[in-house]
Amino acid sequence: MIPSIPVDPERRQQVAAALRAVLPARAVLADPEDTRPYECDGLAAYRQLPMVVTLPDDEAQVLAILKVCRDLDVPIVPRGAGTGLSGGAQPLADGVVISTARLNRILRVEPYARTAVVQPGVRNLAISEAAAPFNLYYAPDPSSQIACTIGGNVAENSGGVHCLKYGLTVHNVLRVRVCTIEGDVIELGGESLDAPGLDLLAVFIGSEGMLGIVTEVTVKLVPKPAQAQVIMASFDDVATGGNAVASVIAAGIIPAGLEMMDRTSSRMVEPFVKAGYDLDAAAILLCEADGTALEVAEEIARMTEVLREAGASAITVSQTEAERLRFWSGRKNAFPAAGRISPDYYCMDGTIPRKQLAHVLARIEEMETTFGLRCANVFHAGDGNMHPLILFDANQPGELDRAEAFGAAILALCVEVGGTITGEHGVGVEKIDSMCVQFGARELDAFFTVKRAFDPGMLLNPNKAIPTLQRCAELGRMRVSGGVLPFSHLPRF
Template sequence: MKTHSAHFNPERQRQVLQALLKVLPANCVLHELEDTKPYECDGLAAYTELPMIVVLPEDEQQILATLGVCRELAVPIVPRGAGTGLSGGAMPTSDGIVLSTAKLKRIVQLDKNARTAIVQPGVRNLAISEAAAPLGLYYAPDPSSQIACTIGGNVSENSGGVHCLKYGLTLHNVLRVRIATIDGEMIELGSAALDAPGLDLMSVFIGSEGMLGIVTEVTVKLVPKPECAQVIMASFDDVITACNAVSDIIKAGIIPAGLEMMDQRSVHMVEPFVKAGYDLNAAAILLCESDGSETEVRDEIERMSRVLQQAGATAIAVSNSEAERLRFWSGRKNAFPAAGRISPDYYCMDGTIPRKKLAQVLQGIADLEIKHQLRCANVFHAGDGNLHPLILFDTNTPGELDRAEQFGTDILAMCVDVGGTITGEHGVGIEKINAMCLQFTSEENDAFFAVKRAFDPAGLLNPTKTIPTLHRCAEFGREHVHHGQQKFPDLPRF
């Protein structure tokens, strides 16, 4: 655990607190240690920082009032949803406030004809589908934390889920975002129509991790609930064979609703926890789902089964009921909490690679286990190459957290080396800010900062996150070689 004690100036806290209480109800402002302590981190619990003050506005006007105080007094602001993020994007700064949108949890409108929902940022991901169910509709993105995570956080991180191969990430399922800017304006990006005039700033905003504005309202797409869905559990006696089967399915022209992979360690980790019916003898399993009409599903399941058999599957099981389908998926969705059964701590990485490189990267991760003397359970969105290695360690063992972090950095470097990227859906936050230096040049980082300055000239929104400074990159890897050339040749080398 890398914790920091509160070191804000008490006089500064009183100044900001008094200003906030002039524009907000007292029940919306937290400043005592026992109240602010729960906000010291998000899902990346290895890093903590006590915020100076926590604000929980109840409406748009209170958000604008809060931003006005922070702008006037130059107070940093860290936006926060449900705190389920895994990259430290909602970790506070000790001299700033946390602005939580948890109280804005109203579903404003459901439109069956337009197949849309207008929701406030504090609405839970799963709650949208629950509300739309009577209309025969649902919201497709389904991150594993969907029972708790909120749509505002999903927008900030561009979250996905096990069905993102067919239905896309948050970006592909949002039509419009309403935002409070640091300047005190309300702006709308996107529209209810197919396209919006001007630059596509909504694509810039989604995934920006709270650095450009505060989400106050989101219009999402709803899709019809499929008539039928079935999932195949295919077993393989070799991880490499399972990886190749993923490419074979896509090569056959099949786009499953979900295509997930778990190695043997993750299967053994999950099965006692949820009793999903997984094959404990398999070196790896694939979960391949088809949804649509009964005819479509029957045909696609048959086609996928043939491909999997030809690819070397040792066993194939097909769900025979909705309960069995949900049970198959329950293991995959509970992989993270199940890690606690076999390890005191785990570090969940998130990188994306080309599908054809899956086998190579998994072999590389196995080599890194030996190098760092730590175990790793692999569970991931195989269909789109989004890896989620779970590095298992014990914080109480001296040096293990540092080794786990270096293990993770090595995985991300490998993702970049094979033509991938350092994140898929968890964001950068503080966790991967150094790894940004592995992937992007100083010119690219300058472009990112230019966008940041356009929205937030004073740099008050979620500072010190996501975009590394040139100096930080120099400190991180002075000898790093990028495409055969030194990354920052103009900087001094030590």
């Protein structure tokens, strides 16, 4: 467990009093017992008690919080449902958390335009539930979709098991309304297919709360497919399964979903969900086709042929909607199911070229021996977004440190084979050192230039996502000549 920094009681009293002057008393939490639930997100190994937590009801209250924090020079951490896995919502001992939980209204669903306008605290799944009467749904479906909110999805550019065909959050959000640290309300994007000017919407999505506070989101809705079926293909070794993924895409097939699980993952999930997985297989692929009945039948037949030629030892096709949902429920419950076989797990998130899947999986297997820890591999195989689950016991001295080193080695491997250190979980605090592996001084300078354009005082989610050059130099990732860092004008916080 990473130790937290004590909160300054006098400063907390000052900031809480200023916030209570502009907000309802119930919207300001300052007592430690009230702020404790906000000390971490899904990366529970990193905890910090926040100085103050605020729960605004509307945009005007968000602006009031920002003004108080700007006037008092208080850093701000935006927070959605807290399901994030990279520590992006980890509080600061001298900072204020802005929770968007009460901004939870679906403002309207436009069936003819196929859009929905929602507040950031609306749950991902709730959008699809609201659109269901119009035979529409919101496509991005993270495993946490029952709980995660659209504001958090925007912050992390979340994906899900169907992101291969339907895209990530950035491909399904048309417009965001944002409160800036300087007290302005701006709109990025628009409800038409394109918006004039620079594409700042794409810059904002995935910015991890560092550029502004979202108060409204317009999302794209898509028609529910008439039919969907999923293939469960078994493989006798993980490398063959990894190569089969590349074979499916090379055949010109873009499945609605293409996911992979190794034997460790399948065996930890099956008793939990009873999905019907092949527990003897070294790896299984879940390949979904959706569309009209004829389209689905044709694609299932083509994928079956490709998978058999690629070395599948067994193939099962869902015959009912209930069976299809069971297959997916196992994949979506892989993270909680890890608790059945390990006291703790560390969920990584890196993206690699599909052709490197077999090589990377083999290297991860070698790393299990190097670090003395098990790893269950569950991932969005179709777009190369990997989620290795490193299993460890935090009560055993040194195991958390080894798990972190194991994770850093996996991310370095992703960069080595031409990939990137994250796909949909964000950088947060978890991967900030790994950013130094992937990016150099010029890239970091560009990142900070964008950051300063939106947040000149560096108050929004500081110390997250972008490492300073000093941090990278201390890690030995950059050359320091004569005690001088390049780009020495960059902020050191």
